Amino acid sequence: MSTLDINKMEGEEENKTPDKKQIEAEEKEVMLKTESENNEINTEIKAEGEGPVKAALSQEVIEQGREVKPKFIPIGAIKMPGFFTRNSDKPKDDEVIEKDAENEKTETESKPKRNHFQFLHTCPFTTFLHHPTQHDKDGNIIEEKKGIRLPKINVDYQKFFQKRSNKDPEATLASMETLEDKLDTPNDGMENVKLDPEEAVDGKVATKLPFKERIRQRKFIIDDLIVGAVVLLVLLAVVIGVVVGASAGPPKERPLRLGRFMTTLSSCGPVEGILDEGVYKFYSIPYAVPPIGDLRFTYAQPLNNISMCWNGTLQTHKPGPLCMQFKENERTIIGEEDCLTLDVVTPHVRYDSRLPVVVLIGADTLAGGISPAQPSALYARTKEVVFVRPNFRLGPFGFLALDILSKTKYPETSGNYGLSDLLVALRWVKLNIQHFGGDPDSVTLLGHRAGATLAAALTTVPKAQKLYSRAFLSSGSVIFPGKPLADSYASNEEFKQNSKCNDAACLRRMKPEAVMTAVPATWLGSDVGSLPKTNEMKHSWLVLDGALLTSHAFEAWDAQKESRETGKERAFKPMVFGTTAHSGHSDLLRMKHLNWTAENVERVVNDSVLGDKNLTGAVYAHVNKTYSGLVTLISSVRTLCPLVSLARLRLGAALYVVAGSGAGGGTAGSGLAGVDADLEAILGTFDSEVVEQRRFMAAMQQLFYYFVWNGRLPGPEAGLMEVGQDVLPLHGLPLCDLLIREDIVPRYARVD
Numbered sequence: 001m002s003t004l005d006i007n008k009m010e011g012e013e014e015n016k017t018p019d020k021k022q023i024e025a026e027e028k029e030v031m032l033k034t035e036s037e038n039n040e041i042n043t044e045i046k047a048e049g050e051g052p053v054k055a056a057l058s059q060e061v062i063e064q065g066r067e068v069k070p071k072f073i074p075i076g077a078i079k080m081p082g083f084f085t086r087n088s089d090k091p092k093d094d095e096v097i098e099k100d101a102e103n104e105k106t107e108t109e110s111k112p113k114r115n116h117f118q119f120l121h122t123c124p125f126t127t128f129l130h131h132p133t134q135h136d137k138d139g140n141i142i143e144e145k146k147g148i149r150l151p152k153i154n155v156d157y158q159k160f161f162q163k164r165s166n167k168d169p170e171a172t173l174a175s176m177e178t179l180e181d182k183l184d185t186p187n188d189g190m191e192n193v194k195l196d197p198e199e200a201v202d203g204k205v206a207t208k209l210p211f212k213e214r215i216r217q218r219k220f221i222i223d224d225l226i227v228g229a230v231v232l233l234v235l236l237a238v239v240i241g242v243v244v245g246a247s248a249g250p251p252k253e254r255p256l257r258l259g260r261f262m263t264t265l266s267s268c269g270p271v272e273g274i275l276d277e278g279v280y281k282f283y284s285i286p287y288a289v290p291p292i293g294d295l296r297f298t299y300a301q302p303l304n305n306i307s308m309c310w311n312g313t314l315q316t317h318k319p320g321p322l323c324m325q326f327k328e329n330e331r332t333i334i335g336e337e338d339c340l341t342l343d344v345v346t347p348h349v350r351y352d353s354r355l356p357v358v359v360l361i362g363a364d365t366l367a368g369g370i371s372p373a374q375p376s377a378l379y380a381r382t383k384e385v386v387f388v389r390p391n392f393r394l395g396p397f398g399f400l401a402l403d404i405l406s407k408t409k410y411p412e413t414s415g416n417y418g419l420s421d422l423l424v425a426l427r428w429v430k431l432n433i434q435h436f437g438g439d440p441d442s443v444t445l446l447g448h449r450a451g452a453t454l455a456a457a458l459t460t461v462p463k464a465q466k467l468y469s470r471a472f473l474s475s476g477s478v479i480f481p482g483k484p485l486a487d488s489y490a491s492n493e494e495f496k497q498n499s500k501c502n503d504a505a506c507l508r509r510m511k512p513e514a515v516m517t518a519v520p521a522t523w524l525g526s527d528v529g530s531l532p533k534t535n536e537m538k539h540s541w542l543v544l545d546g547a548l549l550t551s552h553a554f555e556a557w558d559a560q561k562e563s564r565e566t567g568k569e570r571a572f573k574p575m576v577f578g579t580t581a582h583s584g585h586s587d588l589l590r591m592k593h594l595n596w597t598a599e600n601v602e603r604v605v606n607d608s609v610l611g612d613k614n615l616t617g618a619v620y621a622h623v624n625k626t627y628s629g630l631v632t633l634i635s636s637v638r639t640l641c642p643l644v645s646l647a648r649l650r651l652g653a654a655l656y657v658v659a660g661s662g663a664g665g666g667t668a669g670s671g672l673a674g675v676d677a678d679l680e681a682i683l684g685t686f687d688s689e690v691v692e693q694r695r696f697m698a699a700m701q702q703l704f705y706y707f708v709w710n711g712r713l714p715g716p717e718a719g720l721m722e723v724g725q726d727v728l729p730l731h732g733l734p735l736c737d738l739l740i741r742e743d744i745v746p747r748y749a750r751v752d
Contacts (some may be wrong), residue, residue: 011138045523055423055468066495070221108681126482170582207712222661227545261317264349265435267428268309274345276319281350282436284320284341285474288421291393296508297405299547300340319343324512325394327366330524334368337512338750342390342425345375346437356588359468360389361422362679365526366541366752367395367519372676376683384439385708391426392454393418396515399541401488403497408504409605415543422458423548426467427545444708445471446681451527451543459573460556461548463699468575470711472704474678475583478642479751480553481544488543494520528675529586529639531608532748540751557651574711578723579648580658580673584634596627615742622735628660631672639675641736643748648720654713657733658696659724678723695725703727 031573151341209217224248235252255484256262262280273282289301289308303309323339326332348355362373375387392398398418401460405414430440452473457480459471481488486556498518503509507515519740522538593600602625605616610633623629647655658673679685681700688694700723706714715721720730739745 018323020148023732045314071163074712088428098625107283127533142553161558177267179443189407214521218562218671223603242252256361256440258646262349263313266432268303269311270313270381272315272317273312277381278431279347279377279380280436281317281375282316282344282346285314285344286341287390288424290338290398291340291417294508296337296397297400297414297417297504298409299417300424302424312340317565318451322370322392323391323393324397324515324516326524327364328364328369330367331518333513339391340421340424341391342388342428343375344433344436345377345380345387347381347384347386348437349435350437351434353437354434354442355386355437356431356442356444357386357438357440358444358446358708359426359429360387360448361392361455362389362448363394363450363454364724365524366399366418366453367524368452369450371448372679372685373446373449374683374685376685379684379701383708385699385705386433386436387434388425388429388438390422392425395541396495397512400495401485401543401544401545402490402492402507403489404496404502404509406485406506411546413485413545415485416545416548419454419457419461419542419548422454422695423461423464423467423588425459426464426555430467441469442708443468443470445705446474446679447471447476448680449476449675453480453752455544456480457549457553459560459575460551460553463548465573468573470576470707472576472707473578475579475639475675476577476643477639478646479538479540480750481540481542481545481549482552485544491539493524526750526752529584529589529634531604531610532638532744534609534612535609536748537693538751542752554650562653574652574707575647575709576656576713577643577653577657578658578678579639579643580582580677581660582628582631582674582677583639585631585672590627591633596623596630601625601627601630605633609744609748613742613744615738615744618738619735622738628672636733637744637752641733641739642746644720644733644736645681645740645746654721656721656723656727657730658700659722692725696723697726699723 092187097604201494214221214665257272260275261272262275263270264286265271268286269284271285273280275281286303289303290297291300295301320341321339322335324333324335324337327334346355360373360375363369364371375389379385380387398421399415400417401415403414405732406412426443429438429443431439435442445455445458447453453476456476457475458468495518496502498520499507499510499515501510510518522537523541527536527538527684542549544552558573563572585704602616605619610616612621619633623633645654647653656678658678660671660673662737677686681697682704684697684701686697688697703713703721703723706712713721715727715729720733722728722730737747
C-alpha cells in the first residue's frame with residue numbers, strides 16, 4: 001500500500017473513536033515496517049499465477065476492482081478458504097447460475113435421502129390423505145369423484161423427528177468479529193466446501209444389507225426398530241381383542257353369597273335361593289295374595305301392590321308347606337291354607353341363554369294326594385330346562401261352589417278357585433321367569449292325573465292362551481263340567497248342611513280343619529282302580545262357573561281346532577295326551593286277594609257294568625283272566641280309551657301309551673306300567689333295575705324333552721304311539737274300539 005493511500009485513509013477516519021484510532025495506528029506502523037519485506041513476497045506470488053487468494057495476500061486489486069483487505073483472525077480460530085467465497089456481492093452470469101443450479105440438482109438427486117419413515121408414505125391410508133391427481137393414458141387429468149373430501153395432510157416425517165440443535169456450527173469456527181468480517185467478504189473465487197459429518201461405517205453397511213442379513217448379523221437400523229414396535233402394538237391389539245371378545249360371550253352366573261346363595265329379582269322384590277345338586281333352588285316364592293280371611297273362597301289375586309310385598313331380600317332356602325288337602329288314605333289332612341307359593345329349580349341364573357320352562361301341575365285327585373310331579377335337579381341340569389311347581393288350592397278351599405258364596409260376587413259365581421291359582425301362577429311365570437334363566441315364550445304345561453285335568457281345563461280358558469306354549473297331559477280325565485252352575489249348588493248342598501252355615505261370612509270364620517271335615521265322604525277317593533258300577537255316584541269338583549269356564553271343554557277345543565284350520569289368531573296350542581297301559585294298578589287293588597285266580601277276575605268283571613250289559617265274553621277276547629288282564633281292562637275303561645276318543649277322534653292330537661314290558665312303575669319286577677310310570681321316567685325319580693327299564697326311561701325322556709324344546713314330537717304329530725324300550729307306532733286298539741262302540745267309553749271314564 002502506498003503512502004498516499006495511507007494518508008487518505010487517515011483523513012477519512014478522523015471521526016473514529018480513540019480506541020480504533022490507536023489500533024489502526026499500531027497496524028499502520030506494523031504494515032509500514034513489513035512493506036519492504038512483502039514486496040519481495042508479492043512479486044513471487046504474482047509470478048506463480050493469478051487467483052483471488054494470491055491477490056489478497058499480495059494486497060493487490062482483484063478483477064472486480066476492489067481491494068482485498070487482510071483478515072484479522074483471532075487466536076484459536078481457523079481460517080479456511082470458505083471465508084473468502086461466501087456472501088459474494090458479484091452478480092453471476094445467467095449461464096453460471098444455471099450451471100450451479102444443475103450441479104446442485106445433480107448432487108441432490110445422486111445423494112439418497114435417509115427417510116426412516118418411508119414405509120408410512122406407502123400406507124394406503126396415507127396415500128388416500130394425499131389425494132394424488134390421477135391421469136389417463138393421454139396425460140389428461142381425471143376429475144375426482146364427488147363426495148366428501150378430506151384435507152391434504154403433508155407430513156415430513158424426517159423433519160418432524162429430526163434432532164434439533166441450538167448451536168450454530170459456524171459459530172464454533174470463529175468469533176463474532178470474524179463472522180462479521182465474513183459477511184463483508186467479497187467473493188474470492190474459491191469453491192465452498194460443505195463439511196457434513198460422515199455417517200458411521202456400520203450404519204451405512206447395515207442400511208445396505210437385506211433385512212434377513214441384518215437379523216443374522218444383529219445389526220439393526222431405526223426403521224427395523226420402528227417396524228418391530230408397530231408389529232408389537234398390532235399383536236397387543238389382537239390379544240386385547242381376543243380377550244375382550246371372549247369376555248363378551250355368555251355372561252357368568254350372578255355372584256354367589258358365601259359360595260352357595262344366589263340372589264335374583266322378582267316383581268315383588270329380590271329373592272335368594274340356594275345352590276344344591278348343581279342347580280339353583282328357590283322354594284316357596286309367593287305369587288298371589290294369601291287366600292285367607294275375607295279372601296277365602298275367592299279367585300286368586302296377584303301381588304300387584306307394593307304393600308303386599310316384602311322388604312329387603314326374601315330368603316327361599318327351604319321348602320314351604322303344601323296347600324291343605326287330604327292324603328291318599330282319605331282321612332289324614334295335611335298342609336296349610338296360606339300356601340300360594342311356587343318353587344323354581346334352574347340350572348342357570350342369566351339372561352343371555354334363556355331355557356324352556358316346564359310348569360309341573362300334579363295331584364292324585366282334586367281333593368288331594370301328594371303327586372310325584374316334583375322338580376328334578378338332575379334333569380334341570382342335564383336337559384337344560386327350568387322347572388316351576390306352583391302350589392294351588394285343593395278340596396273345598398279350591399273348588400267349593402255354593403249359592404251362599406255366589407251371592408257375594410257380581411256376576412254371581414263360585415268354585416274353580418284352584419284353577420284361578422294356576423292362572424295367576426302362569427302370569428307370574430310370564431312376568432318373572434326371565435330373572436331365573438327361563439324363557440317366558442316357551443312354557444310347557446306338564447300335568448299329571450288330576451293336574452292333567454286342570455291343565456286341560458286351562459287350555460279352554462281364553463285368559464290363559466298367551467301364558468303357555470304347549471301342553472303335555474298324562475293320565476288326565478276327559479269328564480269336564482257341562483251343566484249350569486245351579487246344578488252344582490244342588491249337588492253340594494250336603495256340605496252346607498255339614499258346615500251348619502247359611503252365609504259366606506260363617507264359612508269364612510270356620511277353622512280350616514272344620515272346613516275339611518265338612519266334606520262328604522262320597523266326594524273323596526278315586527275310581528281309577530275299579531270297574532264302573534251301573535248306578536255309581538260321581539262328584540265333579542270342577543264346575544261351569546261362567547267366569548273361567550264358560551263352555552264345555554269339547555266346545556272350546558272345537559273352536560280352537562277350527563281357528564287353527566282357518567288361520568285365525570286363536571290358534572290351537574300343541575297338545576300331547578298320554579297314559580299307561582296299567583294305570584288302574586295299585587297296591588291296594590293288588591292286596592285284595594293273595595292270589596288272583598280266574599274266578600276272582602270273573603267275579604269282579606261280572607259285578608261291573610260290563611256284566612250288566614253282557615259284554616264279559618267279548619271283553620275276554622282281548623284280555624285274559626289274570627290280574628294283569630283285569631288291570632288292563634280297568635285302565636282301558638277309566639283312562640286309556642276315553643283319551644283315545646278325545647285325542648284321536650276329536651282333537652286329532654298325538655297320544656302315547658306306555659306298554660307294560662320293561663316300563664317300570666308299580667310292583668318291582670311285575671312288568672306292569674303303573675299310572676306314574678311315564679312321569680317318573682320323565683323326571684328320573686324311579687329306580688331302573690334292568691336294562692329294559694333304562695331303555696324305556698331314555699325313550700320317554702327323548703319324547704318329552706324333544707317336545708319341550710321344539711314344540712312338536714320327533715315322530716308324527718297325530719296318531720297313536722307305543723312307548724316301551726323304543727317309541728313305535730300303534731296301529732290300533734281293538735279293545736277301545738269295542739268299549740267305544742258299546743257306549744262304555746267315555747261315559748264311565750274316571751272323574752277327578
